[in-house]
Amino acid sequence: MxxxxxxxxxxxxxxxxxxxxxxxxxxxxxxxxxxxxxxxxxxxxxxxxxxxxxxxxxxxxxxxxxxxxxxxxxxxxxxxxxxxxxxxxxxxxxxxxxxGLGHIALQFARAWGCEVTAITTNLAKAEQARRFGAHHVEELEMLPDLQSRFDLVINTVNHPLDWSAVMASLRPRGRLHQLGAVLEPIQVGAFDLIPARRSITGSPTSSPASLQKMVEFCVRHNIRxxxxxxxxxxxxxxxxxxxxxxxxxxxxxxx
Ligand SMILES: [Zn+2]
Ligand SMILES: [Zn+2]
CATH class of the missing domain: 3.90.180.10 (Medium-chain alcohol dehydrogenases, catalytic domain)
Known part of the structure; x- marks a missing residue:
């Protein structure tokens, strides 16, 4: 207790x-x-x-x-x-x-050595996103212009997006990882996936062993x-x- x-x-x-x-x-x-x-x-x-x-x-x-x-x-x-x-x-x-998921994800991705892009509806958050580790900040509505840019998109947003644009922003073998609990089905076409071998995954909260490792990683890299x-x-x-x-x-x- x-x-x-x-x-x-x-x-x-x-x-x-x-x-x-x-x-x-x-x-x-x-x-x-x-x-x-x-x-x-x-x-x-x-x-x-x-x-x-x-x-x-x-x-x-x-x-x-x-x-x-x-x-x-x-x-x-x-x-x-x-x-x-x-x-x-x-x-x-x-x-x-x-x-709070997104601002932690930026810090993790930066500490892993990735080239990190923050995508937001609110450019007022751009400066802060850079401080959390983003190399680039883009507006959500510009997503259709970002073709084949990312290896991994971590989506913490819990409402529907332009899913085809999200998939098109992935490089070949790229992956959309969904963390936002959007209630509507995620609609993508077969050809968003097949030619470039893209995929969609999701995950719940972590296992106790992974959580322990993540906390140690946060301490080591000053992620807060x-x-x-x-x-x-x-x-x-x-x-x-x-x-x-x-x-x-x-x-x-x-x-
Ligand atoms: Zn929660
Ligand atoms: Zn069990």
């Missing part, structure tokens, strides 16, 4: 509040980016953890005995338990975060989220501002 100290506010929290994914159960306590202090442990868990500061993400549990779990892919377990689906999330006691702190009792202000996209780049609610 965690006593919440801080919790990020994510667009997924808004989707759960509005039941956009048709899995919400009310009363709903959102919040799945939790930092907290361990106050109690269940059966079979090391009591030495009590008092430690730990994180909790989207996934709160998996079966730990299927082949996926035993192979380290707990995040793909078919018996996965989510922190805020049918249980209480971190707003119960402390934090919040937002629209840019956050705006608000006290937990301002959670409704944060939710309203997040819904309008008015946050740079994630809210953290402090308990």
């Amino acid at each position: 965690l006593e919440v100290m801080h919790c990020g506010l994510c667009h997924s929290d808004l989707s759960m509040i509005g039941n956009h994914w048709v899995v919400s159960r009310y009363p709903l306590v959102p919040g799945h980016e939790v930092i907290g202090r361990v106050t109690a442990v269940g059966e079979g868990v090391d009591p030495g953890l009590i008092g430690d500061v730990r994180g909790l993400g989207w996934i709160s549990g998996s079966c730990n005995h299927c082949s996926l779990c035993l192979g380290g892919d707990q995040n793909l377990c078919t018996s996965l338990e989510a922190t805020i689906v049918g249980r209480q999330g971190g707003f119960a006691s402390h934090v919040v975060g937002i629209g 989220p840019l956050v705006e702190h608000l006290p937990m009792d301002q959670v409704n202000v944060a939710i309203q501002r997040l819904a309008k996209g008015d946050v740079r780049y994630r809210f953290v609610l402090d308990a």
Whole structure:
């Protein structure tokens, strides 16, 4: 059990509040980016953890005995338990975060040594995008002009795009990796894929082992989220501002 100290506010929290994914159960306590202090442990868990500061993400549990779990892919377990689906999330006691995937992705890509382009609808974010590591910043509406430019497009946007233009922006063997939870089908033609061997992939939150590596990578390369702190009792202000996209780049609610 965690006593919440801080919790990020994510667009997924808004989707759960509005039941956009048709899995919400009310009363709903959102919040799945939790930092907290361990106050109690269940059966079979090391009591030495009590008092430690730990994180909790989207996934709160998996079966730990299927082949996926035993192979380290707990995040793909078919018996996965989510922190805020049918249980209480971190707003119960402390934090919040937002629209924050993209600004972290830029920093990772730069640290990996890629030539990085940020694509945005809002050129006011260009200067900041360069500070996060983008070599180039392009406007979304210019995408049709960017033919065969990218090896990998990481899309964190959760509404429909001009998918053919996205695919055409990929080099041969290029890949669109979808992270934004767009509800409408992603419409692409067979010929967006076949001649240049392009592909489309997606992924959920990471396995525990990968998350550990990512945190170590962040420490090594000084990758940090840019956050705006608000006290937990301002959670409704944060939710309203997040819904309008008015946050740079994630809210953290402090308990
Ligand atoms: Zn989230
Ligand atoms: Zn499992």
